[in-house]
Amino acid sequence: xxxxxxxxxxxxxxxxxxxxxxxxxxxxxxxxxxxxxxxxxxxxxxxxxxxxxxxxxxxxxxxxxxxxxxxxxxxxxxxxxxxxxxxxxxxxxxxxxxxxxxxxxxxxxxxxxxxxxxxxxxxxxxxxxxxxxxxxxxxxxxxxxxxxxxxxxxxxxxxxxxxxxxxxxxxxxxxxxxxxxxxxxxxxxxxxxxxxxxxxxxxxxxxxxxxxxxxxxxxxxxxxxxxxxxxxxxxxxxxxxxxxxxxxxxxxxxxxxxxxxxxxxxxxxxxxxxxxxxxxxxxxxxxxxxxxxxxxxxxxxxxxxxxxxxxxxxxxxxxxxxxxxxxxxxxxxxxxxxxxxxxxxxxxxxxxxxxxxxxxxxxxxxxxxxxxxxxxxxxxxxxxxxxxxxxxxxxxxxxxxxxxxxxxxxxxxxxxxxxxxxxxxxxxxxxxxxxxxxxxxxxxxxxxxxxxxxxxxxxxxxxxxxxxxxxxxxxxxxxxxxxxxxxxxxxxxxxxxxxxxxxxxxxxxxxxxxxxxxxxxxxxxxxxxxxxxxxxxxxxxxxxxxxxxxxxxxxxxxxxxxxxxxxxxxxxxxxxxxxxxxxxxxxxxxxxxxxxxxxxxxxxxxxxxxxxxxxxxxxxxxxxxxxxxxxxxxxxxxxxxxxxxxxxxxxxxxxxxxxxxxxxx
Numbered sequence: 241x242x243x244x245x246x247x248x249x250x251x252x253x254x255x256x257x258x259x260x261x262x263x264x265x266x267x268x269x270x271x272x273x274x275x276x277x278x279x280x281x282x283x284x285x286x287x288x289x290x291x292x293x294x295x296x297x298x299x300x301x302x303x304x305x306x307x308x309x310x311x312x313x314x315x316x317x318x319x320x321x322x323x324x325x326x327x328x329x330x331x332x333x334x335x336x337x338x339x340x341x342x343x344x345x346x347x348x349x350x351x352x353x354x355x356x357x358x359x360x361x362x363x364x365x366x367x368x369x370x371x372x373x374x375x376x377x378x379x380x381x382x383x384x385x386x387x388x389x390x391x392x393x394x395x396x397x398x399x400x401x402x403x404x405x406x407x408x409x410x411x412x413x414x415x416x417x418x419x420x421x422x423x424x425x426x427x428x429x430x431x432x433x434x435x436x437x438x439x440x441x442x443x444x445x446x447x448x449x450x451x452x453x454x455x456x457x458x459x460x461x462x463x464x465x466x467x468x469x470x471x472x473x474x475x476x477x478x479x480x481x482x483x484x485x486x487x488x489x490x491x492x493x494x495x496x497x498x499x500x501x502x503x504x505x506x507x508x509x510x511x512x513x514x515x516x517x518x519x520x521x522x523x524x525x526x527x528x529x530x531x532x533x534x535x536x537x538x539x540x541x542x543x544x545x546x547x548x549x550x551x552x553x554x555x556x557x558x559x560x561x562x563x564x565x566x567x568x569x570x571x572x573x574x575x576x577x578x579x580x581x582x583x584x585x586x587x588x589x590x591x592x593x594x595x596x597x598x599x600x601x602x603x604x605x606x607x608x609x610x611x612x613x614x615x616x617x618x619x620x621x622x623x624x625x626x627x628x629x630x631x632x633x634x635x636x637x638x639x640x641x642x643x644x645x646x647x648x649x650x651x652x653x654x655x656x657x658x659x660x661x662x663x664x665x666x667x668x669x670x671x672x673x674x675x676x677x678x679x680x681x682x683x684x685x686x687x688x689x690x691x692x693x694x695x696x697x698x699x700x701x702x703x704x705x706x707x708x709x710x711x712x713x714x715x716x717x718x719x720x721x722x723x724x725x726x727x728x729x730x731x732x733x734x735x736x737x738x739x740x741x742x743x744x745x746x747x748x749x750x751x752x753x754x755x756x757x758x759x760x761x762x763x764x765x766x767x768x769x770x771x772x773x774x775x776x777x778x779x780x781x782x783x784x785x786x787x788x789x790x791x792x793x794x795x796x797x798x799x800x801x802x803x804x805x806x807x808x809x810x811x812x813x814x815x816x817x818x819x820x821x822x823x824x825x826x827x828x829x830x831x832x833x834x835x836x837x838x839x840x841x842x843x844x845x846x847x848x849x850x851x852x853x854x855x856x857x858x859x860x861x862x863x864x865x866x867x868x869x870x871x872x873x874x875x876x877x878x879x880x881x882x883x884x885x886x887x888x889x890x891x892x893x894x895x896x897x898x899x900x901x902x903x904x905x
Contacts, residue, residue: 320361455488662684676707743767782810842900888901
């Protein structure tokens, strides 16, 4: 007979398949209400066990905690004193207690592993599913010992997320990776703000979470939320310790914040967190085997990580761990037990390390591109997601432009980037819910309405003022004048100006990211002649270089000649290809010398492309136009030339498939 929780999950899956967008049964949440993606924290002190001793003759502390069998709960122990607390755990299910299981020695708590100096320790978190109670014992000289638990619930969003995210063995060419936002849902995450080194990672330390091995696919986001809370708050690691996590179904999930392509300091292995990528499987491979889908995902992920850092899986590295005081020769793909006294990544996983390295070597030959998606059900959702992804620490200012006619917004991206501001979309007469939510989430204080009162009506401004935002407007007599007025929002020192057609917008879409990267404004022109307002601003800026975007069908040679006459000392250069894809590639090649990441937008979805400029600017990345299911050859050339390793799709699956980030047309 199915447990209450398994029954609910089966019903959820059926509901998701039968009625997209349907609400969840109330039974999912512990309080019989709509489940939240946030987590509930409990802390229970361990008390001395009367007349009981451990096997070593030390006093024993014990604590018992009731667990919601319809939820996902991560349980661990935190204490002060000696590192080895002799911790063990057992679980009660349907009235029967299971066997005691020993937990690993304590992990140092606090950022930068400060617990080793303060004497604060905690066990790794154990994920519980279908449990009624959990009991923990601790022996030795432990003080202030307590059970720490974080409980979260599976939501309808979780079901939709795992349905949307492909597994590694699916028919996709790239490495698809779920973003932090995909598993966190609407839970507020604290970005790690950890150091990012300019040097590459030396290799990979492989882990397992040593938790429940037989979970459903829908459990995974909830499990990751609970693990995040335990790592970030109970162990004080600021964030998830691992850089990436793979589940038993072959899905790959981003862990610690800062970007998978960057050398982000993790919190997964003492003394090695700067130099080694922490890759973990979600499960317990001391007692359970490694599913083929999980092994394939580990191999694909490891191959991508090693390629990104220029490391051959068959090489070794002589490494000194000053924290633990040893020097060893390590395989660049090694298990946690190779560098620390632990059973991690589990005996059954460790037995497969040789086979895994062989698989990784084959993956390295494939040279896959990693792919993440910032999607949504409409353009307003997509823009909100792009803004939040591009500025995880929030912004003071947001530029708000209408989401139907984007001519007024073409020049916003470079301006917002230079001012560390967001770009969001609105309807002409009302602010969409996604925009309202992200404004609050990002802590914006000021909203700048872009365009005239027909484009963004005064009603929008009044609604935002009623919510406490300072509101002002940047607008001109027309789109050309509005672009000029936007250019006054910042001071420009690069000596470059980008000039795009105000009517043929597609050629200009990649220009926003390029202009943001070089610190240049974007102005608009008519097809055959420079508008007086644009000419006046060009003369005032007196650039040494003018970059004209698009072919002669978008901006005629007559405009180039007018610019040359107006600015006799400047170089006026055209970047235009045979189509929008080639033009975006030429723009990227002109502005960027190197980039590990690219933001991709559909060539027939200009609004998503415009909004994607802010994420591209944050990641110092080009914005490239692609077809719905593939990258054109010209875009592929950019990937090769700039050594791009990860594609971030700007838009939902209706406009871009996962293969748009990795497959060549």
